[in-house]
Amino acid sequence: MIGKVDPERLETVFSNTGAPDDDVVVGPAYGEDAAAIRVGEQLLVANTDPVSLAAERIGEIGIHVACNDVAASGGEPRWLTAAVFLPNDDLLEPVVSQLDTAAREAGVAIVGGHTEYAPDRDRPLVCLSCLGLADEYVPTGGADPGDVLVLTKGAGIEGTAILATDFREESGLPREITDRGAALFSELSVLPEARVLREYATAMHDPTEGGLVDGALELAVASGVVARIERDRVPVRGPTRELCAAMGVDPLKMFGSGALLAAIPQGEVDGALTELDERGIEAAAIGEVGAGEPALDLDGERIAEPVRDDLYGLWE
Known part of the structure; x- marks a missing residue:
């Protein structure tokens, strides 16, 4: 187990x-x-x-x-x-x-x-x-219906770096790709974006085990809301896509440290994204918060139970 x-x-x-x-x-x-x-x-x-x-x-x-x-x-x-x-x-x-x-x-x-x-x-x-x-605690469980979900950097950053190092040979990919994946170790910290978003967010959560899918579900359940996310709106780095394809891993379901998920009132989103951009931090609005039985809605698929991180199967 x-x-x-x-x-x-x-x-x-x-x-x-x-x-x-x-x-x-x-x-x-x-x-x-x-x-x-x-x-x-x-x-x-x-x-x-x-x-x-x-x-x-x-x-x-x-x-x-x-x-x-x-x-x-x-x-x-x-x-x-x-x-x-x-x-x-x-x-x-x-x-x-x-x-x-x-x-x-x-x-x-x-x-x-x-x-x-x-x-x-x-x-x-x-x-x-x-x-x-x-000075003020920002909970995971503070999201309100109508909030916009914002993700910084991209999905699966930590998982990408792990795949590029622990599974470098198994991936069969050129060294140039695994080196780019390993370089994401330098982006694991969310301190810079947290310092910005804590001034805007009703809720913040860093997706770790289980990736963005589990992180968004935890935010939804803790807040008593539905987190609606569209996969096509989720930023995924090139090395992440290539390593995940080679290893049969979903980038939204693997270790996600390096990204910060935030629920932000609709009227504050433009200001938050602008400030992040001015500081050189990538971010995207990936979905919305709705009312209803707590769950994650991913492209219309209802997910109400935690997922198992896709990398675990590679270690077994």
Whole structure:
């Protein structure tokens, strides 16, 4: 069994949250990837995320995935703790070097964690917790009917970089294409666009496992709305299309870190897109939010249950 626990089983987690605390503004909830805790006049935004299957750039991926959840919740990432489990000593220097480099690029400090050898594993495991401060929390579950769905950069950016490195040989594609795909590792952070869109959005979410399809579904369910998306409006990079075609993967159903999904009131969309463009950030309106039984409507197909990330089949 690989992947997230299904929403029904997650209720077991959500019903066991320890002692009550009045300063917890946002706690565990489906689709909400970060908590919000009242600290003085500000909110402390915190999350935890593991990376366990991608091997070649696992430290870099881990930093960005953790920071993205805080940024997508309206926070400014500041501090990280990292738990690192390694199958052998050869990976120690590469993994911690990746963590250090990516954290410096994101402007966050690694303040603690845990490191140990786990020889029973065939791949490293990195689990990071990120904390940051926010004046206002932006939830996953804040979208309203009439909002427009905006996606930055494109679908499947993280998945593309993984395919181009972990599955370079299996793809059978020319090195020029896999190199372009691997270069997308440099675009995993959503901090720049989150700083723009948090001023406009009613809801934000970064699609990770399960890609845009799962991310949009989580936003819809958390908000109690229907997310309507047209596939043809979703930006997909050239290397993403070629690698996905070669490996039999749907770009909308694979790891999507690097893109930020936002629900924006219709009257604010032009301003948000203009500001993103002025900062050199690609973005597109890909759909709308409607009323109804919570689900994702993808080109008329109703999706109400989480999908399994297409990359999992490649690792099995």
